[in-house]
Amino acid sequence: MKPHEHAQPPQDYSRYMDLKEGWVDRRIFWDEAIYERELEAIFARCWQFVAHDSQVPNAGDFVTTYIGEDGVIVSRHTDGEVYVYLNACTHRGNKICFADEGNARRFTCNYHGWAYSTAGELLGLPSEHAYDPGDIDRTQWGPRKARVASYKGMIFATFDPEAPSLDDYLGDYRWYLDAFLDNDEGGIEFLPGTIKSYANANWKFGVENFIGDAYHAWWTHDAGGRAMMGGPFPPYDPSDTFQASVNGHGWEFALEGVGDIAILGSQEVIDYYTAQRPKMAQRIGELRARLFGSLASAAMFPNMTFLPGIHTFRTWLPRGPRKLELRIWTVVPKNAPESVKQAINIGCNLTFNPAGTLEMDDGENWEGNTRTNRGWVSRHEKLHYGCGKSRQIEHPELPGIVHEGQFNDANQRLFYQRWADLMNAKSWSEVPQRYTPRYAGRPTR
Amino acid sequence: MNAIAKDVQAATQPPSLELVSEVQQFYYREARLKDRQDYRAWLALLTDDIHYWMPARVQRYRRDERPPSRLDSAYYNDSMRELDKRITRLETDTCWTEDPATRTAHLVHNVEVEHTENADEYRVHSISQVYRNMNEDEEHTLYCLREDLLRRVDGQLRVARRLLTLQQNIFMNKSLNVFP
Ligand code: FES
Ligand SMILES: [Fe+2]
Numbered sequence: 092m093k094p095h096e097h098a099q100p101p102q103d104y105s106r107y108m109d110l111k112e113g114w115v116d117r118r119i120f121w122d123e124a125i126y127e128r129e130l131e132a133i134f135a136r137c138w139q140f141v142a143h144d145s146q147v148p149n150a151g152d153f154v155t156t157y158i159g160e161d162g163v164i165v166s167r168h169t170d171g172e173v174y175v176y177l178n179a180c181t182h183r184g185n186k187i188c189f190a191d192e193g194n195a196r197r198f199t200c201n202y203h204g205w206a207y208s209t210a211g212e213l214l215g216l217p218s219e220h221a222y223d224p225g226d227i228d229r230t231q232w233g234p235r236k237a238r239v240a241s242y243k244g245m246i247f248a249t250f251d252p253e254a255p256s257l258d259d260y261l262g263d264y265r266w267y268l269d270a271f272l273d274n275d276e277g278g279i280e281f282l283p284g285t286i287k288s289y290a291n292a293n294w295k296f297g298v299e300n301f302i303g304d305a306y307h308a309w310w311t312h313d314a315g316g317r318a319m320m321g322g323p324f325p326p327y328d329p330s331d332t333f334q335a336s337v338n339g340h341g342w343e344f345a346l347e348g349v350g351d352i353a354i355l356g357s358q359e360v361i362d363y364y365t366a367q368r369p370k371m372a373q374r375i376g377e378l379r380a381r382l383f384g385s386l387a388s389a390a391m392f393p394n395m396t397f398l399p400g401i402h403t404f405r406t407w408l409p410r411g412p413r414k415l416e417l418r419i420w421t422v423v424p425k426n427a428p429e430s431v432k433q434a435i436n437i438g439c440n441l442t443f444n445p446a447g448t449l450e451m452d453d454g455e456n457w458e459g460n461t462r463t464n465r466g467w468v469s470r471h472e473k474l475h476y477g478c479g480k481s482r483q484i485e486h487p488e489l490p491g492i493v494h495e496g497q498f499n500d501a502n503q504r505l506f507y508q509r510w511a512d513l514m515n516a517k518s519w520s521e522v523p524q525r526y527t528p529r530y531a532g533r534p535t536r
Numbered sequence: 537m538n539a540i541a542k543d544v545q546a547a548t549q550p551p552s553l554e555l556v557s558e559v560q561q562f563y564y565r566e567a568r569l570k571d572r573q574d575y576r577a578w579l580a581l582l583t584d585d586i587h588y589w590m591p592a593r594v595q596r597y598r599r600d601e602r603p604p605s606r607l608d609s610a611y612y613n614d615s616m617r618e619l620d621k622r623i624t625r626l627e628t629d630t631c632w633t634e635d636p637a638t639r640t641a642h643l644v645h646n647v648e649v650e651h652t653e654n655a656d657e658y659r660v661h662s663i664s665q666v667y668r669n670m671n672e673d674e675e676h677t678l679y680c681l682r683e684d685l686l687r688r689v690d691g692q693l694r695v696a697r698r699l700l701t702l703q704q705n706i707f708m709n710k711s712l713n714v715f716p
Binding site for chain 1: 590591592593594595596597599600604605606607608609610611612613614618621622624625626628629630631632633671705706707708709710711712713
């Protein structure tokens, strides 16, 4: 069976949830067979973040990462293009590149020395005279390449030839992404260094938290919030706060403009963005200029998440149903002064990495969510996802499926709906469109 | 003689047994305060201008290796202000993940003391080992190469700089709730 030959899905995954009633079955966070289907139906199909342009600016620059559990090399070739291909030798399958990042003219496999170009082509084999004419056609034996596309500096890849274009996959989520990626003419850049860590938790718990769980912050992060802000989070006020969902991607947010930036604890950063705000409003409109920097969290399906105002950006790589690898970067406005970048870096790392005053409390929760499923009885119970079922609205400016109130399970329900849609589909053509795009075929800024 | 040459000369002067013993006793006290979670007393062992730094670890080929920069992502990149916020979090009474408390054992190994060109400051290399036991049965052991600048302030040793090189490529735990 080759990838993307369309076999019947092994079961009906809709039975693991009733999103009208508002519940999800716990087995999707534990079951090995469900996880195997996720690798095929989610990770081998969807566009996933692999790198930002600023991580691979020059020819030969590369990073290695994973699409699902498939290791990939992401490298900028001499033609200026970024190529993404399996980090696995086509000879006996050894890992080709063992570094996280660097610069290379070519990648040479350790086992027998097959060499690959930074465009993912098989360049040469040692002792090639051992091979007779007709033994190998080198042009056919490069590692499998992914499709690559980028949006405003973010590079994405998918191994599915039938996946929709990246623009269609993102849909109107682009409108929201612009508030993060394009609120200034210089855009964003990644600071150097990747924080990588393991948690013994199902990958979906990390993603669903960022996609729409403002609710936990007030309780989980009370201690961290008090330490960072000098007092508790202000009492929850649902007015002028929203959850928006597009194709399973989501963003939950207030519109006060500064709540998350303030958590960084740097007056210099607050002043920088206060001065930027009028320019930002000119560029992306008044509403999106208030959206950026507010108390908010966001995730792109399936596993890329970020906190725009706190400037942390991460991917949740699956490592089996009960383990994940988290990779974290700090994002800064490219045109900001170095002192602002450093203040963001310090505040972002102080709050959101495994040592962070806020994040430290999250991993514990998600490991608990996962580990209690060891119990056969526990595993067959339901989890409640019913908050805010009747709060859907039409908004004149906000695209996607919009719900009122930041404390709401709406984005999480829609994330699991997208999950079930993909798990049940034999191919992309069977995946239903669940919202009406406003920006189909045109730019969002 | 230029500054680097002076520094090298100072570093090659062997430390006295008294000094080595003083540094070791200082480290053991520091470790005990952390194991007892008496973090305010621990902070008092650091100078006001402390830089407490554990940069991200990235696996590179030898030809691509480079020293960390202050702009790198980091587990810790703290002045006293940031360290104080971390301790404040633990003092709030709502820090659920530290209740029940984490059980720790901080050990300091391979202590090597060097003089510097400044008579009041010593460069000290060591290995910090932290064993943690959390929740029901979770175990994690962390090793960091540690390079300190110790300064004598009013006769007492204090940590003025600490550079921690994490000896793990992927940090193999969900949280880093200790100060190696
Ligand atoms: S496995 Fe890579 S060259 Fe043989
Ligand atoms: Fe959180």
